[in-house]
Amino acid sequence: MSDAKQRILSRLAEFRRNDVELPTPLATPTVYDDRLAQFRSVLEMVGGQLIVTRDANETRQAIERLEVVRDARRVLSYCPDLMASAEGLDEIHDPHDLADVDVTVAPGEFGVAENGAVWVCDPAIMHRVSLFLSQHLVLVIASGELFNNMHEAYHHIGRVDSPFGGFISGPSKTADIEQSLVIGAHGARSLNVVLVDR
Amino acid sequence: MEHATNANTFVANTERAHWHDQSLWFVRTKRDRMAQSLAEWEQLRAQASAIKGYTLAHLGELLEQFEREATARGAVVHWAETTEDHNRIVLELLQARGMTRVVKSKSMLTEECHLNPFLERHGVEVIDTDLGERIVQLRKEPPSHIVLPAIHIKKEEVGELFHEHLGTEQGATDPQYLTEAARQHLREKFLAAEAGLTGVNFAIAETGGIVVCTNEGNADLGVSLPKLHIACMGIEKLIPRLEDLGTFTRLLARSATGQPITTYTSHFHGPRDGGELHIILVDAGRSKIVGTKEFREALHCIRCGACMNTCPVYRRSGGHSYESTVPGPIGSVLGPLREPDKYHSLPFACSLCGSCTDVCPVKIPLHHQLLRFRRTLAETRKIPWTKRAGMKVMGWMFRRPWAYRWSGWLARRVMPWLPRFLVYNRLNPWGKQREMPEMPKRSFRELYQIERPK
Ligand code: SF4
Numbered sequence: 001m002s003d004a005k006q007r008i009l010s011r012l013a014e015f016r017r018n019d020v021e022l023p024t025p026l027a028t029p030t031v032y033d034d035r036l037a038q039f040r041s042v043l044e045m046v047g048g049q050l051i052v053t054r055d056a057n058e059t060r061q062a063i064e065r066l067e068v069v070r071d072a073r074r075v076l077s078y079c080p081d082l083m084a085s086a087e088g089l090d091e092i093h094d095p096h097d098l099a100d101v102d103v104t105v106a107p108g109e110f111g112v113a114e115n116g117a118v119w120v121c122d123p124a125i126m127h128r129v130s131l132f133l134s135q136h137l138v139l140v141i142a143s144g145e146l147f148n149n150m151h152e153a154y155h156h157i158g159r160v161d162s163p164f165g166g167f168i169s170g171p172s173k174t175a176d177i178e179q180s181l182v183i184g185a186h187g188a189r190s191l192n193v194v195l196v197d198r
Numbered sequence: 199m200e201h202a203t204n205a206n207t208f209v210a211n212t213e214r215a216h217w218h219d220q221s222l223w224f225v226r227t228k229r230d231r232m233a234q235s236l237a238e239w240e241q242l243r244a245q246a247s248a249i250k251g252y253t254l255a256h257l258g259e260l261l262e263q264f265e266r267e268a269t270a271r272g273a274v275v276h277w278a279e280t281t282e283d284h285n286r287i288v289l290e291l292l293q294a295r296g297m298t299r300v301v302k303s304k305s306m307l308t309e310e311c312h313l314n315p316f317l318e319r320h321g322v323e324v325i326d327t328d329l330g331e332r333i334v335q336l337r338k339e340p341p342s343h344i345v346l347p348a349i350h351i352k353k354e355e356v357g358e359l360f361h362e363h364l365g366t367e368q369g370a371t372d373p374q375y376l377t378e379a380a381r382q383h384l385r386e387k388f389l390a391a392e393a394g395l396t397g398v399n400f401a402i403a404e405t406g407g408i409v410v411c412t413n414e415g416n417a418d419l420g421v422s423l424p425k426l427h428i429a430c431m432g433i434e435k436l437i438p439r440l441e442d443l444g445t446f447t448r449l450l451a452r453s454a455t456g457q458p459i460t461t462y463t464s465h466f467h468g469p470r471d472g473g474e475l476h477i478i479l480v481d482a483g484r485s486k487i488v489g490t491k492e493f494r495e496a497l498h499c500i501r502c503g504a505c506m507n508t509c510p511v512y513r514r515s516g517g518h519s520y521e522s523t524v525p526g527p528i529g530s531v532l533g534p535l536r537e538p539d540k541y542h543s544l545p546f547a548c549s550l551c552g553s554c555t556d557v558c559p560v561k562i563p564l565h566h567q568l569l570r571f572r573r574t575l576a577e578t579r580k581i582p583w584t585k586r587a588g589m590k591v592m593g594w595m596f597r598r599p600w601a602y603r604w605s606g607w608l609a610r611r612v613m614p615w616l617p618r619f620l621v622y623n624r625l626n627p628w629g630k631q632r633e634m635p636e637m638p639k640r641s642f643r644e645l646y647q648i649e650r651p652k
Contacts, residue, residue, distance in 0.1 A: 002277055003279075004277040004278060004279040004283060004481075005277035007279055008261075008277060008279060008433070008479075008481045008485050009258045009261070009262070011485040011486065011488075011489070012257045012258035012261070012485050012488060013258050014489065015257075015485075015488045015489040016255065016256065016257075016258060016259075017255040017256075018255075019255075020251055020252050020255035020256070021252060022248070022249065022252045022438060022439075023244075023245050023248035023249060023252075025441070026238060026241055026242065026245055026445070027241075028238065029236075029238050030236055030237055030238060042458055045458075046457065046458070046461070095422060095423050096389055096423060099385075099389055112459075114448075114458060115458035115459035116458065116459075117459050117463070122470075128418075128422050128470065129418075129419070129422035129423055131418070132415045132418040132419045132422060132462075133419060133422075133423075149444070149448065150443070150444040150445075150447050150448050150459075151441070151444035151445075151448075152444075153444070154440055154441050154443055154444045155441065155444075157440070158440075159405070159440070160405050160407060160440065160465060160467050162467070163271070163272075163466065163467050163468045163469065163470050163471075164464070164465070164466060164467075164470065165464075165465045165467075166418070166462060166463055166464035166465060167447070167459060167462070167463040168461065168462060169457075169458070169459050169460070169461050169462075169463075170461050171461070172413070172414055172415040172461060172462075173413050173414070173461055174329045174330075174377060174413060174414050175346075175455070176328070176329040176330035176333065176346065176347070176348050176377075177329070177333075177348070177353050177356050177373040177376055177377065178221070178352065178353045178373060179221050179224060179225070179346075179349075180353075180373040180374075182373050182374050182377040184377075184378075184381065185329060185377060185381060185413070185414035185415065185416070186327065186381060186384060186385070186388070186414045186415045186416045186419055187414065187415025187416075187418070187419065187461070187462070188415070
């Protein structure tokens with residue numbers, strides 16, 4: 001054991017208290033009658049857009065119709081059945097090679113109604129950097145799954161198996177200059193969420 | 199220097215002080231709206247406070263559990279007892295790999311350690327990538343707020359700064375345009391970086407993972423391009439279980455900026471393929487605070503900044519007047535806990551209104567701690583003799599009703615006749631910007647004697 005570790009731990013051992021317990025989970029967190037409506041309104045509030053489709057076909061068309069996709073020179077897709085990538089994903093070895101990607105289409109596992117967030121994780125997304133480096137982002141929630149709040153969301157995640165997982169709520173933003181909101185700080189300039197409502 | 203002395207310069211510019219006050223109040227009202235949108239807000243706060251209470255009571259074993267789990271996932275965990283240890287570990291990691299270009303996302307801990315100047319002295323370029331932090335870095339000054347580092351700076355000043363450093367058009371003040379320029383400038387830095395440094399918002403003992411929250415996405419870019427990710431955290435950033443994040447992610451952004459959640463809430467469990475993740479656990483005085491009954495709750499802090507936004511003194515005196523890495527109410531507790539000699543004036547930069555305690559998402563009894571601190575500082579003679587002497591006299595008088603009555607009587611008679619220079623001078627700071635109240639003919643006690651129903 002390193003000396004520093006030993007000293008820190010021995011000090012903390014001195015202050016250990018047995019009479020403090022973990023609280024029980026919150027009994028009744030807020031839930032929504034219409035999760036989809038709530039999800040949409042918060043997502044729009046944080047600068048994102050929601051498109052609801054009924055099946056893979058509609059989803060494919062919806063993605064193709066997006067202005068950012070039509071204007072894109074380079075699209076990276078982690079949803080091969082919905083949108084073709086111009087290049088093989090495993091041919092990319094260095095994340096720096098993704099610097100000029102215009103749009104990334106990636107699967108989102110589920111959404112959260114209370115805050116418009118979408119859970120994304122590897123291995124579904126091979127090069128996580130594209131979520132942040134790409135100019136625009138399209139997330140597809142194929143499961144159509146929406147949870148009410150973050151307690152439900154973490155309960156669903158249960159355990160983490162992959163190195164990266166994250167909630168994304170809206171496009172990248174900052175208000176660091178005089179509190180004026182600017183969309184597109186370092187990450188994606190726009191976020192479209194396509195939710196397949198079966 | 200004393201907080202009050204520093205604040206003098208800030209309040210001298212009335213217009214600007216007012217603008218600062220209003221900007222922060224705006225953030226506070228956004229927070230209120232978000233907090234009120236959840237019926238269970240108070241329960242959430244109680245929950246968060248209890249989880250942190252448990253964590254501190256069992257911090258040793260939780261840290262060991264965290265280390266085990268993180269190591270099992272391929273991360274390397276380092277222990278730093280002091281801020282110097284921390285800086286040395288970072289430098290060694292970089293030097294061993296021959297790296298000299300680092301991008302950093304917001305981390306109050308690295309500010310506390312003065313990591314940037316240290317690395318720069320050793321030939322490492324450190325770029326702060328949070329827009330607000332980049333602005334203050336270019337201005338060569340510390341952040342004035344822990345969440346809104348550039349809250350004290352006007353867009354005209356950012357325009358000038360960017361004109362000088364990034365070549366934007368002279369006189370440009372449009373935030374959109376200036377942010378775009380910073381985006382382009384920092385993209386180059388991200389792509390050129392050899393290592394990414396981040397702070398940690400939460401570290402999960404159960405899974406060995408760390409969580410980093412940003413709105414800009416700068417932390418994610420900074421650790422997804424270069425191969426090396428160094429995460430620096432105070433040992434109090436721990437939480438026991440993954441499910442506890444449900445509570446904290448609901449509180450953090452709502453309290454900080456009035457958002458339902460930060461744009462990016464990223465969970466890192468071990469390094470990415472072909473990369474390295476190093477996590478530095480920093481004590482720097484924290485384990486000692488765990489042992490203090492009156493102050494240990496200060497370690498619950500999740501650095502949301504809500505206590506600053508609501509504090510009437512902070513809003514009107516600016517973050518720099520505190521001269522500590524963390525300003526505002528929580529900084530006024532943490533500062534003197536670490537260095538009582540340097541920060542003895544901070545617990546007095548407080549009107550004891552209690553607003554900080556009301557908004558704090560982890561229920562730190564901030565204003566009680568500040569009051570408690572005043573006593574400690576008085577007992578250990580860390581406050582100037584004028585204040586101590588004044589309090590002695592007051593204490594003596596309040597214990598003797600006759601002395602109290604007599605001095606009131608005297609003041610009512612004498613004050614109206616005194617020349618101004620005798621009343622308004624250095625010994626009466628109260629009278630600096632205010633007129634003393636007009637002396638009534640009779641005291642309340644006398645009036646009551648006359649008017650009392652017989
Ligand atoms: S003390 Fe409370 S309100 Fe202040 S920054 Fe920390 S968590 Fe936020």
